[in-house]
Amino acid sequence: MRSIVKHIRQSISWKLSLGILLMAIPIFMLSLGVLFVQSRNKVKREATKHAASVVNTTMQRINRYMSIVQTATDLTAFDVVANLQPDSLLAYSNYVVALNGHIDGCSISLEPDIFPKYGRYFSVYTVREPDSVRTVIEEEYEYFEKIWYKPPKQSNKACWAVYYDEGDSLELTLDGMIASYSKPLYMPDKRFVGIISTDLSLLRLSKLITTETPYPDSYFFMTGEEGRYYLHPDTTQLFTQTVFSDVDPHENPDIIALGHQMTTGQQGSMSVMIKGQPCIVSYQPVPGTNWSLALVCPERSILKNYNLLAYILSPLIIIGLLMIFVFSSVAVTQVVRPLNKLTLKLQRITEGHYDEQITRTHYEDVVGHLRNNFATMQESLNSHVGEIQQMNDEGTRRNEELARASELAKEANRQKSLFIQNVSHQIRTPLNIIMGFAQVLKEGKSYLPEEETKGITDMMRHNALVLQRMVLMLFDSSARGTTEELYANRDEKVFCNDLARECFEKVLKHYPGMAFYYGTDMPDDFHIHTNRGYLVRSICELLHNAAKYSDGQNIVMRIAMAHDNVRITVEDTGPGIPREDADRLFQMFTKVNDLSEGLGLGLALASRHIHNLGGSLLLDPSYRAGCRFVIQLPIE
Numbered sequence: 001m002r003s004i005v006k007h008i009r010q011s012i013s014w015k016l017s018l019g020i021l022l023m024a025i026p027i028f029m030l031s032l033g034v035l036f037v038q039s040r041n042k043v044k045r046e047a048t049k050h051a052a053s054v055v056n057t058t059m060q061r062i063n064r065y066m067s068i069v070q071t072a073t074d075l076t077a078f079d080v081v082a083n084l085q086p087d088s089l090l091a092y093s094n095y096v097v098a099l100n101g102h103i104d105g106c107s108i109s110l111e112p113d114i115f116p117k118y119g120r121y122f123s124v125y126t127v128r129e130p131d132s133v134r135t136v137i138e139e140e141y142e143y144f145e146k147i148w149y150k151p152p153k154q155s156n157k158a159c160w161a162v163y164y165d166e167g168d169s170l171e172l173t174l175d176g177m178i179a180s181y182s183k184p185l186y187m188p189d190k191r192f193v194g195i196i197s198t199d200l201s202l203l204r205l206s207k208l209i210t211t212e213t214p215y216p217d218s219y220f221f222m223t224g225e226e227g228r229y230y231l232h233p234d235t236t237q238l239f240t241q242t243v244f245s246d247v248d249p250h251e252n253p254d255i256i257a258l259g260h261q262m263t264t265g266q267q268g269s270m271s272v273m274i275k276g277q278p279c280i281v282s283y284q285p286v287p288g289t290n291w292s293l294a295l296v297c298p299e300r301s302i303l304k305n306y307n308l309l310a311y312i313l314s315p316l317i318i319i320g321l322l323m324i325f326v327f328s329s330v331a332v333t334q335v336v337r338p339l340n341k342l343t344l345k346l347q348r349i350t351e352g353h354y355d356e357q358i359t360r361t362h363y364e365d366v367v368g369h370l371r372n373n374f375a376t377m378q379e380s381l382n383s384h385v386g387e388i389q390q391m392n393d394e395g396t397r398r399n400e401e402l403a404r405a406s407e408l409a410k411e412a413n414r415q416k417s418l419f420i421q422n423v424s425h426q427i428r429t430p431l432n433i434i435m436g437f438a439q440v441l442k443e444g445k446s447y448l449p450e451e452e453t454k455g456i457t458d459m460m461r462h463n464a465l466v467l468q469r470m471v472l473m474l475f476d477s478s479a480r481g482t483t484e485e486l487y488a489n490r491d492e493k494v495f496c497n498d499l500a501r502e503c504f505e506k507v508l509k510h511y512p513g514m515a516f517y518y519g520t521d522m523p524d525d526f527h528i529h530t531n532r533g534y535l536v537r538s539i540c541e542l543l544h545n546a547a548k549y550s551d552g553q554n555i556v557m558r559i560a561m562a563h564d565n566v567r568i569t570v571e572d573t574g575p576g577i578p579r580e581d582a583d584r585l586f587q588m589f590t591k592v593n594d595l596s597e598g599l600g601l602g603l604a605l606a607s608r609h610i611h612n613l614g615g616s617l618l619l620d621p622s623y624r625a626g627c628r629f630v631i632q633l634p635i636e
Contacts, residue, residue, distance in 0.1 A: 020328040021325060021328050028320055028321070028324060032317060036309065036313065039309070043303060043306045044280065044302060044303075047214070047280060047302040048269045048280050050214050051214055051218070051282040051297050052269055052284075054212055054214050054282075055294075057212065058209055058293065058295075061208055061211075066181070066200070068100060069102070069181045069200055070158070070288075072096050072099075072100050072103060072198060073183050073197075073198045074183060076092050076096050076196060077183050079092055081185055081187060081188075084193065089110075089124045090135050090137070093108050093125065094106075094126045094133060096198060097127070098126075098133045102204070104127070104178075104200060104204065105128065105178075106199065107124065107126070107196070107197045108124050108195075108197075109124075109197070110123065110185075110193055111193055112144075114194065118137075121140040121141070121143070123137070123138040125138050146163075147180075148161045149195050152184050152195055153192065158183035159288075160182075160288060160291070161179075162177065162178070162179050162230050163177075163178060164177055164239050177202035177239070178200070179199070179200045179201075180197050180199050180200070181197065181198045182196070182197040183195065202230060205231070214295075214297060215301035215302060216301055217300070218296060218298070218301065219233045220294065221233070221293075221294055221296065222286075222291055222292065222293045223242070223243055223259075223263070223291065224290060224291050227262065228241070228242045229241055229243075230291060242259070244256065244259050254270065254271070254272045254273060255272055258270060258281055258283070262283050262285075263290075263292070266285070268282075268283065269281065272296075277299070278298075279296050279297060279299060280296075281297075346374065358374050359375065360375045434460050490529075490613065490614075491529050492530060492532045493528075494530055494532045494535065495524065496522050496559050497520055497522060497523075497524050499532070499535065499539070500518055500539075500568075501518075502536060503536055503539045503543060504518065504543070507543040510547070511547040511552060514552040514553070514555065515552065515554070516555045516556075516557065518557050519558045519559075520560070521559065521560045522561070528566055528633060530614075531613060534612075534613065535633075538610050538617070538631065539631070541606045542629045543555065543557070543570060546570055546571070546572035546574065546626075546627065547572075549574040549575065549627070550572035550573055550574030550626060554626075555570070555571070555572050556569075557569065564635055565615070565632045565633060565634055565635065566635060567631070569630050570629050571620075571623060571625075571626060571627065571629075574626045575626070576624070576626050577627055579621070603617075610631055610633070615633035615634065616632050617629065617630070617631050618630050
């Protein structure tokens, strides 16, 4: 015994083997415990997925049955409205039930006094009996407040309702719980005339739902408004109890949370304590309704087979410990080998090969930690080198962006200066004319001939109008320039021929000697709905340009119909616009000739106004005799 102890003390292999064994045993036990817990959780997760899949499959079957009901009802509703006669209603009600084996009943109930000879009430009803389908006119009763009649009438849309039918005066019942799809009936003139309601027995729906359950003790239940039970294995709770009934919020917050999820139309799964038993509940809303379907799977059923692992775990532990003892000695002999490999890798790195890869190991001993730490160090070196390179690249990119931004700022400053100079020049010219002639009138009003005085005042008025036009353009070019007035009223009735004459009159005030020609294919009472003021401004701008850049004797405006649009064309016989300048013609503050009169805003504003009115303004490239601009506006 002493010799064995002495050998262990002198042998590094035995020391390492015992150390590994002492370290591996708790790790092994912990691993098995984690494996056991993780396996249990995985079984629960798989059970949750399976339950959700079963709920989804069941929901598809429900949707298929409900779709049959909805489709049959929707199709019949059109025929009912088209043939609103007593005999037809009986036939349609019978048709719905007879041709659809999943439908248990159908009623067509009308508003008061639709058929005077039948009195205030008229309702036909068809019910599926064991061997036949029976259709009758129901005896008079106050059905207007029923849950299958009043809600769809108030909401003006089809909806599902669930209620308990205890019977009626004709003894035509679906005794028990009924799911009813009700659709409002409207005449072509939008007048509400009644409700067509198609019934599906919840007993039939319950059998459909419970066709497939994943575990022996699992069951379905369905809730509706406020969590009320519509389907439940305990039939005593139907319609009388809710998910929240007899539930203490402090003791059962999980049930309260489940009820809240279901009543708000959520979908998912959660663990819930039901009657002291942990259960997995998977729930999903029924589309088109406020119902929610849930599948309850007790954990004792889910984990029944899993609990058998406890009998396998004990021998597995013993076998594992023996294997650890055997392989620990083998592992010690392998310790030196990775140290040698690690030494070679480190030598390469010290020589400057920073991209040398040190692979990580899963071993938890000192050598494993050492290897992983060196691997982390090597990754950090590579990361820092990469970050430095990235910072250099980022610095270069930002310098380039700053240079571009500087150039853009210089260009913007230049454009601003040019614009200010242009505005100052364009405003100064008419303003100097007005001030000069005002001084002439002031000094020579006593001896100037009347004709010359009239010419001076006309010139002053012309230049004042030029100033007014430029100020209006500057206002329109601002962000607020068109927003308020243009969008405030875009539904004015505008007569096209009157609009053309008005535009001619406005332009002739500026150019009294001009010759305008006008052609139209439209009658005088033809009109469109738009903003008159901004449309007049846009057309006048085109006429102004045509008069200013041509001889003023051959300006033509035409109005014609083009499909669903009104087309307004303005053409002249001036020098035209070079093709290379046509693309930038409608840009703000752009002029073909920088020395020409104007601010470079007219066509840009006209294009923006027409676009905001729902139309388009284009330059016709096929016209070679001058310029032809085309405005297209929708009729409605």
